[in-house]
Structure formats: C-alpha cells, structure tokens
Amino acid sequence: MVVAGSASGAVLYATQPLSFWGGYDAASGRVTDTHHPLAGATAAGTALVLPATRGSSTTTAVLLEAIRRETAPAVLVTRGVDAFLALACVVGQEMYGRSPAVVAVDDAAFERLADWPRLELRDGTLVRVDG
Amino acid sequence: MSGESGAVRLSAFDRALLAGEEGEAPKLAMRILARMAEVRGAEAMLDIEAAHIDSTIYVGDAGLEFAERLAGLGARVRVPSTLNVSGLDEFHWQEWSVPPEWAEKSARQMRAYDSMGTIPTWTCAPYQGRATPRFGQQIAWGESNAVAFANSVLGARTERYPDLLDICCAITGRAPAVGLHLDENRLATRVLRLVDVPEELAAADDFYPVLGHLLGPFAEDDPVAIAGLPVVPEEDQLKALGAAAASSGAVALFHIPGVTPEAPTLADALGGREPVAVLDVGLPELRAARRELTTHAEGALDMVVLGSPHFSFAEFGKLAAVLRERGHGRASAEVEGCELVVTTSRAVRDLAERAGLLEPLHAFGGRLMVDTCVLATPMAPGITRRLMTNSAKYAWYSPGLLGAMVAFGSLAECVESARRGRVVREPGPWD
Numbered sequence: 001m002v003v004a005g006s007a008s009g010a011v012l013y014a015t016q017p018l019s020f021w022g023g024y025d026a027a028s029g030r031v032t033d034t035h036h037p038l039a040g041a042t043a044a045g046t047a048l049v050l051p052a053t054r055g056s057s058t059t060t061a062v063l064l065e066a067i068r069r070e071t072a073p074a075v076l077v078t079r080g081v082d083a084f085l086a087l088a089c090v091v092g093q094e095m096y097g098r099s100p101a102v103v104a105v106d107d108a109a110f111e112r113l114a115d116w117p118r119l120e121l122r123d124g125t126l127v128r129v130d131g
Numbered sequence: 132m133s134g135e136s137g138a139v140r141l142s143a144f145d146r147a148l149l150a151g152e153e154g155e156a157p158k159l160a161m162r163i164l165a166r167m168a169e170v171r172g173a174e175a176m177l178d179i180e181a182a183h184i185d186s187t188i189y190v191g192d193a194g195l196e197f198a199e200r201l202a203g204l205g206a207r208v209r210v211p212s213t214l215n216v217s218g219l220d221e222f223h224w225q226e227w228s229v230p231p232e233w234a235e236k237s238a239r240q241m242r243a244y245d246s247m248g249t250i251p252t253w254t255c256a257p258y259q260g261r262a263t264p265r266f267g268q269q270i271a272w273g274e275s276n277a278v279a280f281a282n283s284v285l286g287a288r289t290e291r292y293p294d295l296l297d298i299c300c301a302i303t304g305r306a307p308a309v310g311l312h313l314d315e316n317r318l319a320t321r322v323l324r325l326v327d328v329p330e331e332l333a334a335a336d337d338f339y340p341v342l343g344h345l346l347g348p349f350a351e352d353d354p355v356a357i358a359g360l361p362v363v364p365e366e367d368q369l370k371a372l373g374a375a376a377a378s379s380g381a382v383a384l385f386h387i388p389g390v391t392p393e394a395p396t397l398a399d400a401l402g403g404r405e406p407v408a409v410l411d412v413g414l415p416e417l418r419a420a421r422r423e424l425t426t427h428a429e430g431a432l433d434m435v436v437l438g439s440p441h442f443s444f445a446e447f448g449k450l451a452a453v454l455r456e457r458g459h460g461r462a463s464a465e466v467e468g469c470e471l472v473v474t475t476s477r478a479v480r481d482l483a484e485r486a487g488l489l490e491p492l493h494a495f496g497g498r499l500m501v502d503t504c505v506l507a508t509p510m511a512p513g514i515t516r517r518l519m520t521n522s523a524k525y526a527w528y529s530p531g532l533l534g535a536m537v538a539f540g541s542l543a544e545c546v547e548s549a550r551r552g553r554v555v556r557e558p559g560p561w562d
Binding site: 002017021022023026032033034035052053054055056057058059060061062064065067068069081083084086087088090091094095096 | 159162163166167170171172185188190191193194197200273278292293294295296297347352377378379380381506527530532
C-alpha cells in the first residue's frame with residue numbers, strides 16, 4: 001500500500017492512463033478527458049483503477065482539490081507506484097486529514113481487477129466484493 | 132506493493148529540517164518530501180540547484196490554501212526558483228471577462244508564491260529566459276513540457292515534479308535521488324525510427340507537434356530515442372516536440388542522435404543495449420496522427436490561439452513575417468468575430484515589443500495574453516468553442532478543459548484561418 005486507508009467502492013477500471021488536469025472535474029467528481037474511455041463516468045467515491053497518470057504536472061493539484069471537496073475516489077489503484085496520486089494524498093492528509101487510499105499492484109493483479117464489480121481494502125489487501 | 136521499505140538515508144541537514152530547526156515551512160516541506168522519497172523507494176536525497184514551480188496555477192481552493200499555508204509559515208526558497216504560468220494576466224486581466232472572485236483567488240495564489248523569494252517569470256517556457264539550467268545540473272522542475280525540454284535539450288536532470296512537490300524541493304533545496312536524476316535511468320530503452328520522411332516535411336514547424344503526439348503513447352514514461360530524422364531541428368521545434376509528447380504521454384526525456392546532448396550516436400543514447408521496443412513511423416502514421424489532433428475539420432472559428440508552450444522571441448519573428456506577407460487585414464468584415472490570441476511571457480513580450488515584432492499583430496487586431504495560458508484561465512470564455520492552433524498541447528487539452536472543438540494546423544494556416552474566420556488548409560509537405 002502506498003497511502004494507507006480502509007475503504008471500498010465500485011470498481012471503475014481502465015487500461016489507459018489519465019491526466020487529472022483536463023481529465024477530472026473536481027466540482028462534480030467526473031472524468032472529463034474526452035480521449036479517455038471513462039469519459040463521463042462519476043469517479044467520486046469509487047475504486048478507480050488506472051495503469052498510471054499521464055501528462056500534466058497539475059494532476060496533483062486537481063486531485064487535492066477533489067479531496068478538499070470530497071469528490072475524490074475512495075481508493076486509487078495503479079499498476080506500479082504512481083507518485084502523482086500518492087503526493088496529492090500525502091498532502092491531503094497534511095491539509096485536510098483525509099485522502100483516498102492508494103494501492104500499487106503488479107501487472108497480473110492489475111489484469112485480475114478488470115471484471116471486479118466492487119472492491120474493499122482490508123488490512124492492506126484488495127478484496128473482491130460481488131453484488 | 133513497493134515503496135514501503137522506509138529505508139531513505141536522510142542527511143544531517145534533512146533531519147534538521149524535519150526537526151524544525153530551520154522553521155515550520157521547511158519542516159512541512161521536508162516531511163512531505165521524505166514521505167515521497169519513501170513512496171518512490173529512494174535510497175537518499177540529493178541537492179538541487181534550481182526549481183521551476185508549476186504549483187502557481189490556480190485550479191481550486193486547495194492549491195491556494197496550500198500556498199498560503201506555506202507562505203504563512205514564512206516559506207523562502209533555498210535555490211533560484213522560476214514560476215510557471217498563473218491563472219491570470221496579472222496586470223491586464225480586466226481587459227478580459229474574468230469572474231472577479233476567481234481573479235481575486237488567482238491573484239492571492241500569485242502573491243503567495245511571489246512572497247517566497249522566487250523569480251516571477253510566470254511562464255511555461257522558463258528555458259527560453261535567463262534562468263536556463265546548464266548541462267548536468269540537478270534541478271527540480273514542474274510543468275511537463277519544461278521537464279521534457281530541460282532533460283532532453285539542455286541535459287539538465289529532473290524528474291517530472293508535480294504541483295505541490297516542486298515547491299517543497301525549492302524550500303528545502305533537496306529532492307529524492309531517483310529516476311532521471313541518476314545516470315543509469317537516462318538511457319533510452321525504446322526507439323522511434325522515422326522511415327522515409329522527406330527533408331521538406333521534417334523541416335516544417337507542424338511536423339514536430341505531430342511527431343510528439345505519436346511519441347507520447349509509444350514511450351510510456353521511459354526515455355526514448357528518435358532515429359532517422361533527416362534534419363537538425365530548431366530550438367522551438369524541439370520545444371513543440373516535447374510539449375506534444377508530454378501531453379499525449381508522460382515523456383520526460385527524449386534523445387535525438389547528433390542533436391541532443393546525451394546522444395552523440397544512437398548507440399550512446401541506448402548505452403550500447405538493445406531497445407525493448409522499436410516503432411517504425413512513416414508518412415501514413417504521421418498523417419494519421421496529424422488528423423487525430425483535429426476534431427474541428429472545417430467551418431467557422433471563434434479563436435486562433437498560438438503559444439503553448441509560451442511563444443518565443445523567434446516565434447514572434449516568424450509570426451510577424453507571415454502576417455506581413457499575408458497582409459495585416461482580415462479578409463472581410465464578418466470574420467471579426469474570430470480572435471487571434473498569442474500566449475507568452477511578459478519578458479518575451481517586452482523584447483518582441485522593443486524589436487518591433489508586435490506591430491503586425493496589433494495591426495491585425497490580435498491580442499496578447501501574458502503570465503497565463505488559455506487552458507489555465509477563464510479569461511477567454513465564450514469565444515473558445517471552435518479553436519484553431521499550431522500547438523499539439525492546446526489541441527490535446529482544449530476539448531477536456533474548454534469543451535472546445537479544435538483544428539490543428541501550421542503557423543501559416545493558423546494566420547490565414549484567422550484572416551478568413553474559418554479553417555483554411557494550404558498545400559504543403561503533408562500532401
């Protein structure tokens with residue numbers, strides 16, 4: 001686990017990286033990047049599973065704003081450590097005393113998550129939740 | 132689940148900062164840095180000689196509250212630190228339609244970073260100013276295009292520093308010793324090989340945003356070499372290449388054999404190893420990538436926007452030449468609804484003004500926007516539904532950030548389109 005926490009949420013899964021700047025609306029908690037397969041989906045409160053972030057260095061400021069407004073995902077899962085998401089959550093803890101949990105998984109675990117309906121983070125382990 | 136080892140070797144200075152011996156701001160900054168060093172699996176921290184702060188862009192109250200927390204704790208930067216664009220043209224925002232509450236908060240964020248002893252450059256192209264880093268220098272830069280340029284073209288050494296972390300590095304003068312700070316991670320592992328690209332096309336300005344657009348997804352976040360380029364690109368062409376590749380991907384370092392400083396040859400760029408992936412790119416792939424940058428193929432335009440990254444002195448020279456050649460005026464009265472906007476830094480604007488390079492733009496009725504960028508400000512609302520640009524970065528981000536439709540074109544096509552108020556294509560090396 002990169003940033004600790006216990007949380008659960010519906011799995012929102014994509015194999016394409018996402019820039020939160022220009023890609024995540026902190027006011028509504030929705031994905032807005034028109035190039036991205038999750039465009040239009042509400043990510044607030046979900047378990048957002050992405051390979052990584054991409055592009056702009058402002059991704060962190062957008063995620064921090066979502067943490068402030070409580071429109072951030074509940075859990076962020078990436079393939080390998082994504083330092084941008086981790087940073088926003090570390091600063092979120094400093095500033096607001098809360099943040100999504102951040103988990104890094106390997107390639108095989110990342111692929112397994114593709115058809116999970118929901119997941120729960122229990123003692124640092126991702127657990128599949130059906131129904 | 133890597134990054135939990137917690138085995139970062141902190142220096143006596145790092146520990147003193149953590150203990151608050153240098154004050155509360157360095158203490159907070161070092162606490163965040165030490166945590167991030169752990170996340171990245173760093174073994175140690177290193178000294179940096181400069182920083183470029185991207186955290187200046189106002190995107191919401193959280194970033195402002197963070198800036199004011201640091202400023203309120205008396206934060207001062209320990210190394211020369213330039214500032215990226217803000218959300219506002221500090222002295223001219225009233226000429227545009229900016230909501231006053233937004234302007235007030237954006238200005239507060241500017242003042243907070245200004246108060247820390249930084250250099251108020253307010254530009255996303257800090258490498259084209261007086262604070263250009265030197266070869267081999269360890270620096271902590273934010274702004275994705277600036278990171279790509281500093282690593283690739285200058286041979287300085289920086290990771291992609293995100294907002295909020297860049298300022299922590301500047302306040303402490305320290306950074307986790309990981310990634311592109313270290314020799315062994317700077318070698319190319321992938322090669323994009325250009326095949327049968329005509330010299331005439333490779334010399335064209337609009338070739339480089341397109342090449343960068345292709346490079347981003349292929350490179351992922353690994354250093355990448357570009358082989359087979361038949362010309363030596365100009366500085367602004369390399370700038371456009373890096374900006375495009377850092378938008379469509381996370382490219383922070385590219386090598387071009389015989390052009391960029393760490394790649395005298397392709398073998399040098401690869402460190403003598405075999406690449407893990409090779410992508411052959413010819414005219415069909417390039418044409419397809421160019422089409423992909425356009426979502427508004429024809430018809431009327433609301434705005435033509437140039438200058439992402441910020442327009443350089445040389446680019447103002449080219450624009451002035453095109454405007455003079457085409458005649459300053461618009462083609463007819465009804466195209467006056469189409470704005471021509473150029474984004475740049477205040478320093479470059481002043482130089483261009485003194486050199487007389489802005490006269491054709493003023494004569495055309497074009498406008499300058501300094502300190503910021505159309506993507507980072509609500510300064511141009513309502514006129515940004517149908518855009519044309521020569522920047523792949525503007526083309527990439529405008530649909531998501533502005534809800535705009537975009538046409539990508541060359542500088543000449545952009546100028547001609549502004550004159551006519553609709554998308555104009557011209558015959559050229561792409562045909």
